[in-house]
Amino acid sequence: MADTQRTSERINFVHQDEIWKAHVKVEKDSAEVWPRKWGFLTEAYKEFERDSVKLKEVKVTPSHHLATRPLTPPEKYTNVGPSPPVPQTTQALIGWRSAHSRLQLEQHGQVHHGRRSFLKVLGWPRDACS
Structure with missing residues (x-):
């Protein structure tokens, strides 16, 4: 391609x-x-072709352990109780459901995280990070 464009050279x-x-x-x-x-x-290619033909001939039937289970109705594992009455004022509306012990999110107890300082764990002085 480049040779055809260079007509000035021999x-x-x-x-x-x-x-x-x-x-x-x-x-x-x-x-x-x-x-x-x-x-x-x-x-290796011929062997691969033979194996692939064998795999195409095999018919896969789902066995009992691969079958899906029937769906569990939500009523069986979820019980929804009646809600408390809605507060009359908007100020009382904030957090009104969490005031009731049966409606709190922490049903399995409160989460207790230790209060540790990252600097203290490393043994650094408090003013190391500012």
Whole structure:
């Protein structure tokens, strides 16, 4: 492509022919060496084809342990009690459900996180981070 655009330079046909011969020789030598170096790939490919044909013939039927269970109705594991009456004022509306012990989110007890200082754990002075 680039050679056709450069019309001002002379083309050395003998040199171009030598380059082409070198390319053809390399291709021919590579074709002779390939079966010794990479011939095992053809056998692996044939084996893969045989295995894939066998896998296509096998029909998969779902067994009992792969079947899905019927859905559990939500009423069985969720019990919703009646809500307390709605407060009369908007100020009382904030947190009105959490005031009742049966409506609190922490049904399994409060979460207690220790109050530790990261600096104290590392043994650094308090003014190390500002």
